[in-house]
Every structure is written in C-alpha cells, then in structure tokens.
Amino acid sequence: MVMIGRRVVARMAVVWKKGMPSRNRGIHTFKDGEKCHFLMSPPLVSLDLPETWGSNSNYYDPQSIPKYSSEHLAATIDGKSIAEEIRSRITSEVCRMKEIIGEVPGLAVILVGQRRDSQTYVRNKIKACEEAGIKSLMTELPENCKEEEVINAVSSFNEDPSIHGILVQLPLPQHLDEEKILNSVKLEKDVDGFHPLNMGNLAMRGKEPLFISCTPKGCVELLIRSGVEIMGKNAVVIGRSNIVGLPTSLLLQRHHATVSIVNAFTKNPEQITCEADIVIAATGVPNLVRGHWLKPGAVVIDVGTCPIEDPSSEFGYRLTGDVCYEEAVRVASAITPVPGGVGPMTIAMLLF
C-alpha cells in the first residue's frame, strides 16, 4: 500500500539526486539530507542474481566412471519415436480439421538476424509445420532492424485471423527490448507461453493457461507416455529458467508431484536429487548430474544440449546433456538420450 506513495517519494528523491555527486546516487535521501530508512532494509523481492553453475564437465573422465552394476541398464525414453507418433497424429488431426472446418492452424515465425543456430531451429519448426499440414509464415528481419519493425511484424500477425500462433525466435539482438517485443504478442497467440499471464495461470490452482512452453510440455508428455506415474512422486527440477525450469516445476505440481527446485545456489544438490523419483535437468552445464546424484530406479529427463568439441565426431563436436549418461544409465530406471530425447519433443509440442 504505502509502496505506491513510496514510489512517488522515491521519484522525487531521484529527481533531486540528479544534482548530487554520482557516488551518492545509490543512497535514498530526502532533500534535507535525512536518510530515508524505509528504503534501506533488504529488498523483499530480492536481487536478480546471475545463475552461475559450477561445472562438472572439466572433471568428467569416462575412465573414472564408478563401478555400477554391469547388469542393470536404464530403459531409453525414445523422444524421437514418441515425437514422431505425436506428429503423425497431429498430421491426421490437421487433415481432419481441414475436412470438417475447412481451415488449418497457422504459425508465424519472426527471425531477426543471421544466427546459425536460430536459423536451424526456425527451419526445423517450419519443416515440421509443413509436414503436419500446418500453414507457416516467416518474417526475416536484418540484425540491425529497429524495434518498431519487429513490433510491426508481430502486430500484423496479431491481426491475421489465419495465424493462430506467433513465435519470436530468441535470442534477439541486444539492441532490441525482448520483453517489450514478447509482450506485444497477443496473449491468445503466445504459443511459447512466455507471457507472465500465461505463467501465472499455469502456477495458480483452478486457472488454465492458454499455452504452456513447448519444452516443459514435452518433458511431462515423455513421462506420461512412458507410463511414469507423476502424482505423489518426488520430482526435482534442476534449473529455474523462465523457459524450461520454472514452467516444468509448475506443470509437475499441476500433476501433483512433490517438486523441489534446485538452483545454482543450492549447496550439495546431490543430497536433494538422490531422493527424487523423477529428475529433470535443465541447466545447460554438461555432465553436471553424475551417477551418484541419482536414486537407483529414478527416471531422468535431460533437457541439456550443449555442443562439446569432439574431433572423432563427424562435425567436430557432439551434443552433450546435463546428465552424465554413461553413469546415469547404470543407476536410473529410464533416461532420455541426448540427442534424441527432449529435443524432438519440443517441436512436436509446438504443433500439439
């Protein structure tokens, strides 16, 4: 309540501070020089600290894998074939939809700049749409385009009734205000589910989000389709990004799992993960999750896909997950491979 008045006062303080030496600018004071105590206590909403994970990758040596049972090997959760099954079903649905209502869904993608990874992702999405019979449109804008141009592109798709979903490929070039651009996407076309209103509706009991981000949806779909019971299970989500970790933890809670969210500040994360029936790793740190982090029989979903130099591979690198697969496969009951696990599901869930 008083916060609102406080904002007015704080604005006044800021106006005044302009005349002050810069070293004092951090201190909120009134014109009479008296300290403004109510702004001095630790911030209640806390600071947005960077998520810097300690990496295990330097220490991982395939020769040093602890001796797990050589008999036991986890089942593979085959994201590629599950995704294909979903996509083929979607293709029939789209076909049927065309027959019944004479229309197909339409996806618009906006790509800014020349990033090769973004180009690949966009190409794969468009290809998946084409294969499923979904209409897709793409707007490409140059790296140095103005914010206004991107927002205009979004607006024209917002108004286009044949477009049902709009994707702005991230990351955007640094000079563009990502939040402003994402917020300009109409809520009912926010196919990525990144809008805070969608996230709030995902978090709150009794509410329904219009869209849920594709990767979390893919992770939970992999569990469901592999026959993994979620309700009442202990699930740990490692990582808390807005795109994967957060919505995954919220979605698992909707499925009545007991969810723990491990972040980069967690001390001894393995003490928490080793109690979990389901572990979902989404940190981007290769091989962070070692075999001893897991409870025997746990189900492991690995969202990480980090390119690691490998002269023996065809392209000089291989994709590595957050989970040390060679160790985990000897402890877990089921695990997603990288590649071929969560990756293909993300695109399938975009179409879903």
Added chain:
Amino acid sequence: MVMIGRRVVARMAVVWKKGMPSRNRGIHTFKDGEKCHFLMSPPLVSLDLPETWGSNSNYYDPQSIPKYSSEHLAATIDGKSIAEEIRSRITSEVCRMKEIIGEVPGLAVILVGQRRDSQTYVRNKIKACEEAGIKSLMTELPENCKEEEVINAVSSFNEDPSIHGILVQLPLPQHLDEEKILNSVKLEKDVDGFHPLNMGNLAMRGKEPLFISCTPKGCVELLIRSGVEIMGKNAVVIGRSNIVGLPTSLLLQRHHATVSIVNAFTKNPEQITCEADIVIAATGVPNLVRGHWLKPGAVVIDVGTCPIEDPSSEFGYRLTGDVCYEEAVRVASAITPVPGGVGPMTIAMLLF
C-alpha cells in the same frame, strides 16, 4: 498450435453431443461416431484434485510428546512486535508523505455478507489503516447482492484516484463468480496480488510483480528481520494454496532458496521436511507438523490458525497452528507462535 483448431472441433463435438444419451457425453466423438483419439490421452495440464490433507490432530496428545532435550528451546519469532515496529515505521512514512506530497495512500475494502470472521478481518484491517494514517473506505453489500453490484463497487474504486489498493474480502457468497470479481480489480490496485499477471511476474526471473500477497510477504519479512539467511538454504513450503503456499514458494525462490513444495499427495512428507533449514507450514491442518518432521535447528514459520475447542480458554476455543508447537519448540532453533506470529504480520504487510 493444433489445440486452437481442436477447441473449434471440440466445440462442434459438444454441440453435436447434446442429442446424445447422457452416459456418452464424457466421450469426445465425431459426428460419424468415430472416436476422437487426440482427446483421450491423459490431460497434460492435469486435473484440479481437491487438496485433502490427512490430519494429525486426532492423534496429538500433549502427554505423548516424545522426550526432546529439556535444555533446548527454540527462540520465539515475535510476529506481534515485529509487526508493531513495521506499523510504527509506516505511520511515520505516511505522515512524512502527507507533508511532502500532501496525500496519503487510500485502501478500499469490499465486504459482501455477514460472515463474522470476515467482519473481524475487515475491522482489523480498517483499524490498522486508521492507526497508520492511511485513508480507508469500505463498501458493505448484502449476502444476496448481484455480481453486477460488486463489480460496480470495484469499478468505482478503480476510478477513484485517492484509492491505491482494493481488497475484496474472501470468501464471497457462492452465487458470485470470485474469479470474475477479482479480475475486475485494476492490476495496479490489486493489493492482494491475486491476479495471475501479478503471480506470473512473481514467478518469472527478471520481472517484478506490482503486489505480492500479504501473508507470504509477512513470512519472508519475519525471516529477514530475524536474521535468517535464505539464500542457498533448503526451504520446504507445506501447502500450495494460491493465497499462501504458491506465492511463498515463489518468493523464497526469488531469495535463492532451494524450495520444495509439499502437497496433500506427498508420501512421507516428514522425509522432505526433516532436511529443511526453513519450514513454512500453510495447510490449515492443526498439529500436522510434528517434532520429528523437523531437522534440529530448523526455522519454523507457522501460517495455520485453526480454532480448536478448548473449554479452559476464555472464549471456549484457542487458535492452533499447523505445527505442534510443544514438540517443535524443542527441535527448532526459532519458531513463530500461534497466535502472535504470522497473523499480525499479514496486516502489517498490507500497509507496507
């Protein structure tokens, strides 16, 4: 994506189903009678199951308290005196605000019906406002009023520039659409922080909610003011209501705690709570959390306030928390009493 088209098809199916025998209404089929498989898989967003907690209260017998160390007693986190300190600071702030900008914050409360507990809560809030010099207005509506009347009351406060926060006292009578009414409160006056956009902004990194629900804010403020470090600590939130459990878990994550959320479906919740440095209980089940649920030295915040019959008490009942205080005080390092813990903080944080 296809979901949108699916909604159109589903609507068509519903229209058609009206002519079907009611026993078939749960099955989504097309006009040709062919089953619509894409609607048959387990719902991804899951079902909204009731949160029914097993109660320990029947089994709690003060004579049966296990023998904990008689020397150790947890420090009391005195919510009453911390709240008084905050309220007195707010009073000075409001006074200063009046001097500087010639205005004070204004709170509007809408009370529908004659519930005695709601009347008490509202009276306490209005009294707290008066004591702090905050302007307060109240609209009382009869139990049987129309939804339109409540929304009109909200709208007029929405338009009133002297009102900065609007509280609709819950629960509302059953014939009123709570969600619709709460959503009619202007976002920038949603002092309860119940709007999904506020919740989404609380959940997402890099975003800021305009308001945070008062009780979660009170819990975290109690920790901060008691010198409890939150960052890197294991925190367990027991309960996941939209009003307390959910925003508390999100707020603790903003403070970089490793948060686990225990719900009514959690098997052996004590296995999770007994690893926690901070336990926040918000279930409404008296004495659910026993001494052996806690790690020695844990900090315990008890949000529960359940009236329990007690002929020896002045009013024939006493307020009981979710935590079995007599046991917990011998294990924890610090604990909030009930009453006098979180309760007074809720009102203080409303003014904050």
